[in-house]
Amino acid sequence: NAGVMQNPRHLVRRRGQEARLRCSPMKGHSHVYWYRQLPEEGLKFMVYLQKENIIDESGMPKERFSAEFPKEGPSILRIQQVVRGDSAAYFCASSPSAGGWYEQYFGPGTRLTVT
Amino acid sequence: GENVEQHPSTLSVQEGDSAVIKCTYSDSASNYFPWYKQELGKGPQLIIDIRSNVGEKKDQRIAVTLNKTAKHFSLHITETQPEDSAVYFCAAGEAQKLVFGQGTRLTINP
Numbered sequence: 001n002a003g004v005m006q007n008p009r010h011l012v013r014r015r016g017q018e019a020r021l022r023c024s025p026m027k028g029h030s031h032v033y034w035y036r037q038l039p040e041e042g043l044k045f046m047v048y049l050q051k052e053n054i055i056d057e058s059g060m061p062k063e064r065f066s067a068e069f070p071k072e073g074p075s076i077l078r079i080q081q082v083v084r085g086d087s088a089a090y091f092c093a094s095s096p097s098a099g100g101w102y103e104q105y106f107g108p109g110t111r112l113t114v115t
Numbered sequence: 116g117e118n119v120e121q122h123p124s125t126l127s128v129q130e131g132d133s134a135v136i137k138c139t140y141s142d143s144a145s146n147y148f149p150w151y152k153q154e155l156g157k158g159p160q161l162i163i164d165i166r167s168n169v170g171e172k173k174d175q176r177i178a179v180t181l182n183k184t185a186k187h188f189s190l191h192i193t194e195t196q197p198e199d200s201a202v203y204f205c206a207a208g209e210a211q212k213l214v215f216g217q218g219t220r221l222t223i224n225p
Contacts, residue, residue: 004158031211042121042204042215043159056212091158101211102147106158 002027004094004107005074012113013082021077021110025094032075033104034067037089049075082114117142119207121216129224134195136219138205139187147208148181148188152201153218159204163190195223 005024013019025032031050035043048056049069060067064082069075079086089111093104118141128134140148146167151159165172165179165188172179176195181188192199200223206213 006158033211033213035213035215040218042119042217043213045212045214048211056210058212102149102164102208104149104213105161106151108156108158 004029004092004105006090006092006107006110008110009108010111010113012115014115015083016081019079019082019086019112021079021090021092021112022074023077023092023094023107024074025092026096026105029094029096029105031095031097031101032069033093033095034075034077035091035093035106037091037109039088043091046077079112082112084114087112087114117145117207117209117214119205119214119216121205121219123219124217125220125222127222127224128195130195130197132195134190134192134199134221134223136190136203136205136221137187138189138207138216139185140207140214141186142207142209143183143186145207145209145214148179149206149208149213150177150179150190151204151206151215153204154201162203192221197223197225199223 034046037043045059047067064080066078089109091109093106121138149164152162153159176193178191202218205216
C-alpha cells in the first residue's frame, strides 16, 4: 500500500518563476493538508482540501499561493512569482475522512530552493 | 489561535537512558495530541498519539502523558537506542488542523 507521494522531491526556481508541487494521497484517502517547514522550525499549517473543495485556507499567504485538489489527479500547491523567503520544505498529509482527520500521514516533502 | 511550545530544543542522552520531551498548548478546545519523529530528509512519521479523554498511553518503549487541566503533554522514551536519534515534534489538533511545536533534536550517544 503506497504512502503519500510528493513530487518533485527537490525543486529549484529563480525569483519570479512559478513553482508547482504535487501530492498524491494514500489510497482511499480523500482529504489533503499542506504544511510548510522553514529550516530548524516546526511545520505550519497552510491549507486543508477535500476533492474539489477548499475547506480551510487560513494558513495560506494571501497572495501568490493557491491550492487545488481536483476530482481526478493529485493535489497541487502553486506558488507564483517565487521569492527567496518561499524557500522551505513543503509537506502534504492525507487522511481518510473528515471524521478521521487526526490520522494524518505525511509524504516525504518537496524541498523548494529559490535562487 | 492555538500555540504550542516545546522543550527542550535539543536533548542529548546516553544510550539506554530515558528521554523526556514536554509540550504546552494554549487552546482548551484542542482534543488530539500526536507526536511525530522526523529523520533527516524525510517527512514526519506518527509514532504515538493521545486523545483528550485519556491521560496516558504506552506503546513499547514510548509513552505519552496528558494533563488537560495544566494544558501540557509529554513524550517519554525509555531504553533509548541510536536509531531514536531524530527530531521529534509534538502537535495539538482541533477541527482538522494540527499546530506543531518547534521540535526537539534528540541525540543518543553510544
